[in-house]
Amino acid sequence: MIPNKDRGFDTLRARGLRLTRPRRLILDVVRATDAHPTAAFVYQRVRRRLPRVSLATVHRNLRMLAAEGFLAERADAGGMRFDGNTAPHDHFTCLACGRIYDVPGRTERSVRRRVAAPIGFEVLEHRTEYYGRCVACRRQRGRPPVTQYRRSYGRPQGH
Ligand SMILES: [Zn+2]
Ligand SMILES: [Zn+2]
Secondary structure, X not given: XXXXXXXXXXXXHHOOOOOOHHHHHHHHHHHHOOOOOEHHHHHXXXXXXXXXXXXXHHHHHHXXXXXXXXXXXXXXXXXXXXXXXXXXXXXXXXXXXXXXXXXXXXXXXXXXXXXXXXXXXXXXXXXXXXXXXOHHHHHOOOOOOXXXXXXXXXXXXXX
16 A cells, blocks of 8 residues: 655645644654554654653644544544555454554445445445454464454554
8 A cells, every 4th residue: 555645744734734743743653654553652653752742642633633634543442543544445454463454445336336226325435344364464373363362353462
């Protein structure tokens, strides 16, 4: 997936947002990873550069950047995740390691038609969630089977 790193801070200025240092760093951190980080993850990273920043500040700015469309946020069983990729895309969640991957390409039109036609609804947006084992976990021998992780699903480790 190609993260939309090209959307620069000029856009941010054009929208009238104050370009504070924490805000710039927060956006950088989220866009630099495809791990769909939590606020806590972003906080840990931002703190390396701004030791006095608070989790509340990071969280508030994440929500604000998401509301302005610079980031996407997604509710997860384990809490809120933030996505630097704001283009429409689906996600694959690995049930073994808990990592969330972007899945490029969607079949929007056919899905919308299939869902909407029989009931007369108008579908404006949809998303598909895939679950399974990622390439890294499939290659890793000795990984406990996915079933042992199902109970802890939503509390991914390492991200
Ligand atoms: Zn995995
Ligand atoms: Zn994503």
